[in-house]
Amino acid sequence: MDRIAAIEALTRKALWLSNWMIHHANHIRPNVDGVKVGGHQASSASMAAIMAALYFGVLRPEDRVAVKPHAAPVFHAIQYLFGKQSLEKIENFRAFGGAQSYPSRTKDTDDVDISTGSVGLGVAFTAFASLIQDYVRAKPWADTSRPEGRMVALVGDAELDEGNVYECLLEGWKHGLRNTWWIIDYNRQSLDGVVREGLYDRIEAIFRAFGWDVVTLKYGALQRAAFAEPGGEKLKAWIDAAPNAIYSALMFRGGAAWRERLLDEIGDQGEVTALLARRTDAQLAELMANLGGHCTQSLLEQFEAAGSDKPTVFIAYTVKGWATPLAGHKDNHAGQMTSAQMETLRQSMNVRPGHEWDKLEGMADPAAIERFLASVPFNTKESRRHTSPAVATIGPQFVGTGTTSTQTAFGKILDAIAKTDSDLARRIITTSPDVTVSTNLGTWVNRRNLYAAREMVDVFQKEAIPSAQKWRFKPEGQHLELGIAEMNLFLALGAAGLSHSLFGERLLPIGTLYDPFISRGLDALNYACYQDARFLLVATPSGVSLAGEGGAHQSIASPLIGMAQDGLASFEPAFADELSVIMDWAFDYMQRSGDARPDLADWPRDVTGGSVYLRLSTRSIEQAPRTADKALSDDIIRGAYWLKPPTPECDVVIAYQGVLASEAIEAAGRIGGDRRNVAVLAVTSADRLNAGWHAAQRGRLHGDTAARSHVETLLADIPHRAGLVTAIDAHPATLGWLGSVLGHRTITLGVEHFGQTGTVNDLYAHFGIDAAAIEVAARSMIGSQG
Ligand SMILES: Cc1ncc(C[n+]2csc(CCOP(=O)(O)OP(=O)(O)O)c2C)c(N)n1
Ligand SMILES: [Mg+2]
Numbered sequence: 001m002d003r004i005a006a007i008e009a010l011t012r013k014a015l016w017l018s019n020w021m022i023h024h025a026n027h028i029r030p031n032v033d034g035v036k037v038g039g040h041q042a043s044s045a046s047m048a049a050i051m052a053a054l055y056f057g058v059l060r061p062e063d064r065v066a067v068k069p070h071a072a073p074v075f076h077a078i079q080y081l082f083g084k085q086s087l088e089k090i091e092n093f094r095a096f097g098g099a100q101s102y103p104s105r106t107k108d109t110d111d112v113d114i115s116t117g118s119v120g121l122g123v124a125f126t127a128f129a130s131l132i133q134d135y136v137r138a139k140p141w142a143d144t145s146r147p148e149g150r151m152v153a154l155v156g157d158a159e160l161d162e163g164n165v166y167e168c169l170l171e172g173w174k175h176g177l178r179n180t181w182w183i184i185d186y187n188r189q190s191l192d193g194v195v196r197e198g199l200y201d202r203i204e205a206i207f208r209a210f211g212w213d214v215v216t217l218k219y220g221a222l223q224r225a226a227f228a229e230p231g232g233e234k235l236k237a238w239i240d241a242a243p244n245a246i247y248s249a250l251m252f253r254g255g256a257a258w259r260e261r262l263l264d265e266i267g268d269q270g271e272v273t274a275l276l277a278r279r280t281d282a283q284l285a286e287l288m289a290n291l292g293g294h295c296t297q298s299l300l301e302q303f304e305a306a307g308s309d310k311p312t313v314f315i316a317y318t319v320k321g322w323a324t325p326l327a328g329h330k331d332n333h334a335g336q337m338t339s340a341q342m343e344t345l346r347q348s349m350n351v352r353p354g355h356e357w358d359k360l361e362g363m364a365d366p367a368a369i370e371r372f373l374a375s376v377p378f379n380t381k382e383s384r385r386h387t388s389p390a391v392a393t394i395g396p397q398f399v400g401t402g403t404t405s406t407q408t409a410f411g412k413i414l415d416a417i418a419k420t421d422s423d424l425a426r427r428i429i430t431t432s433p434d435v436t437v438s439t440n441l442g443t444w445v446n447r448r449n450l451y452a453a454r455e456m457v458d459v460f461q462k463e464a465i466p467s468a469q470k471w472r473f474k475p476e477g478q479h480l481e482l483g484i485a486e487m488n489l490f491l492a493l494g495a496a497g498l499s500h501s502l503f504g505e506r507l508l509p510i511g512t513l514y515d516p517f518i519s520r521g522l523d524a525l526n527y528a529c530y531q532d533a534r535f536l537l538v539a540t541p542s543g544v545s546l547a548g549e550g551g552a553h554q555s556i557a558s559p560l561i562g563m564a565q566d567g568l569a570s571f572e573p574a575f576a577d578e579l580s581v582i583m584d585w586a587f588d589y590m591q592r593s594g595d596a597r598p599d600l601a602d603w604p605r606d607v608t609g610g611s612v613y614l615r616l617s618t619r620s621i622e623q624a625p626r627t628a629d630k631a632l633s634d635d636i637i638r639g640a641y642w643l644k645p646p647t648p649e650c651d652v653v654i655a656y657q658g659v660l661a662s663e664a665i666e667a668a669g670r671i672g673g674d675r676r677n678v679a680v681l682a683v684t685s686a687d688r689l690n691a692g693w694h695a696a697q698r699g700r701l702h703g704d705t706a707a708r709s710h711v712e713t714l715l716a717d718i719p720h721r722a723g724l725v726t727a728i729d730a731h732p733a734t735l736g737w738l739g740s741v742l743g744h745r746t747i748t749l750g751v752e753h754f755g756q757t758g759t760v761n762d763l764y765a766h767f768g769i770d771a772a773a774i775e776v777a778a779r780s781m782i783g784s785q786g
Contacts (some may be wrong), residue, residue: 001368007296009312011052014348018044018073020356021093023342035606037094040070042321042332046187047071050316053299059378060553063151066114066122068156069102071281082379105531120162121527126151127172130180135451136505152181167485171208176453178309187320188244193335213312215302217292231271238266239399251319251328258288280757293318324544363785386504390591391423396580401623406616407540411440418447429496431480432512433489439512439540449477485520490528497533511534515542516555529567534590534628540616544755544763545659554755559734562613563687570613570687574661575624578684581633586612617659638710639689646679646718653718653780655681656727663726667774715742723781727774747777
């Protein structure tokens with residue numbers, strides 16, 4: 001059996017299995033709750049031939065693929081044919097523990113390289129994965145004996161509506177993007193309907209403008225043969241001019257409708273009429289559906305002809321719902337075949353009832369297919385997921401005494417690390433969306449240089465213009481300079497944070513940005529966490545403490561984002577020594593094994609590890625005169641410690657997170673005086689404190705009666721009659737839950753409304769988070785004892 005015939009047979013099998021998987025989930029598996037299961041038969045059919053040509057023909061084990069989210073059933077079917085997906089999982093497609101609706105690195109077990117789901121993100125991820133592959137391979141410590149892979153995105157045409165796709169094209173161009181293939185499933189349909197005419201021209205122009213090769217797969221081999229027949233030129237001209245909607249509608253209606261329409265418009269009682277007459281209705285429908293994206297021969301030819309490392313976009317013309325009765329219908333996105341239609345498809349595939357899942361069922365030459373499958377290059381027995389040993393941490397780099405800010409301390413800690421000749425320093429990659437200097441990465445960059453594939457001198461330095469920044473670009477440079485787009489930052493962190501798994505080389509990525517602009521890239525941050533990428537996010541400056549920078553620059557919600565974001569442990573230290581302890585811990589936490597899949601009982605994820613978010617401030621405050629011993633360091637990581645512990649006479653506790661430490665201490669001093677009735681709780685991570693509390697509650701509910709969280713232990717020292725005042729330069733809900741841990745009355749201070757320009761004092765007074773406001777709240781607790 002030749003290769004094309006084998007891949008065509010496997011295309012049909014993948015088409016059948018994907019449709020059956022969805023049908024089975026929706027119509028055969030018992031539906032216990034009446035909620036629609038779903039699945040996308042038409043979107044899957046659209047890509048079946050493209051994916052079969054790639055997986056069974058073109059891809060190599062070192063390639064990494066982001067599959068269009070709603071083509072997941074085809075992906076699972078292909079993996080099943082390779083023997084890398086179990087029957088049980090696909091029988092349970094979209095069910096608990098079954099194959100996932102959209103390919104998932106963390107939830108699926110069948111060799112997903114890159115998760116997808118939020119359209120556009122998987123596409124752009126491939127570009128950053130390619131940059132990271134180049135970054136890693138340019139380093140002296142990298143093992144370059146492994147072959148370079150291609151980063152491949154299978155793209156729905158409507159994904160190109162997402163802005164992040166263009167943001168990454170720009171960034172890719174700046175960094176000399178290579179080894180990236182985007183294969184567009186150009187079915188001219190999205191979810192709601194048929195896309196605008198002429199989009200093709202725009203797409204082509206855009207990609208060419210960014211230096212990509214553009215390969216169009218418009219006509220299949222059948223069509224090309226027909227065009228060569230007498231009258232074929234006219235048929236081709238008709239196809240080229242046909243509006244998307246007409247083509248789709250005729251595709252849906254079938255062979256007889258095609259004949260009627262074509263005879264009507266180009267019938268000539270001559271060559272064209274004869275060309276049509278030589279075909280039955282079924283053959284005519286097959287011919288018109290034989291677009292480039294469904295023609296195995298054309299796909300293989302074009303993929304294999306693209307030999308260079310230049311980024312390449314393939315525009316593969318397809319029909320949504322190809323080879324099914326859903327073909328071309330404008331409402332087919334969530335449409336599914338009826339049981340009767342599935343029955344017809346089953347018969348046409350030679351599948352006997354009861355043998356729907358059999359891999360080789362209905363194949364003309366099953367033994368040859370089995371041999372072929374065993375010989376497919378991508379179907380390697382070795383794991384395509386790499387690992388890389390953890391890099392040793394070097395201990396906290398204590399810096400900063402007197403008065404300093406956490407942001408300044410961050411720069412100094414990194415500089416201290418940069419000066420070391422350590423693996424840790426070598427494996428760090430920093431990146432920032434155009435705020436490198438203003439987030440204090442400058443000295444790190446001066447020491448460790450910027451990354452570029454080819455060396456570039458710092459022109460300002462060469463021209464002897466004095467500047468604190470020495471911007472030298474080198475292959476061994478360790479800072480990836482990005483433009484302002486925050487989406488790109490999180491996609492880059494996502495790719496760098498999976499380098500150990502994708503490329504077998506550990507990176508410790510650190511990304512810095514302005515805290516309010518986390519929201520600008522939030523979905524890409526969520527996406528990076530969902531993929532279990534490991535990185536350190538340093539967001540600075542934050543809150544109304546930014547004062548003169550004004551309203552929308554003053555973040556309010558970010559601590560709540562940090563708490564709610566799975567896979568991200570967030571901290572907001574007040575003092576430099578806390579920060580150095582947290583950073584040292586973070587480098588270790590980022591490398592803990594994610595192999596044990598996170599589950600509900602596993603927060604605060606100390607076994608599986610995760611990424612870390614630090615919310616820092618530019619506001620300098622007096623540092624606590626102390627050395628962080630082991631006990632204090634442990635508490636800093638657990639999320640809180642007593643700055644001033646409660647006595648049995650304690651009336652009120654002031655709990656703060658972050659830069660309001662100075663206000664909390666001042667307020668406590670004003671009330672307390674010589675009385676010992678005011679305690680101060682320093683919260684370094686409301687996130688971990690809260691997560692630990694939830695975990696302990698869950699533990700107790702499941703019979704672990706001894707389970708006790710750090711916050712419960714801390715608050716147990718407070719007399720029950722005492723009240724709590726919480727204070728944060730952010731949304732007060734961050735700490736507001738503390739009162740419900742053991743039932744202490746609580747007043748929560750914080751910022752709930754957009755800020756504005758002013759001095760720190762103006763703004764703290766305006767929002768009621770200055771020492772005076774904390775004092776008033778605390779005194780009100782002392783007076784009224786509940
Ligand atoms: C960010 C985001 N917005 C919306 C959706 C919902 N959605 C899923 S598929 C889809 C349309 C996709 O069309 P296209 O990419 O052309 O794929 P096709 O189904 O045509 O193959 C939409 C809007 C989503 N998954 N992600
Ligand atoms: Mg589409």
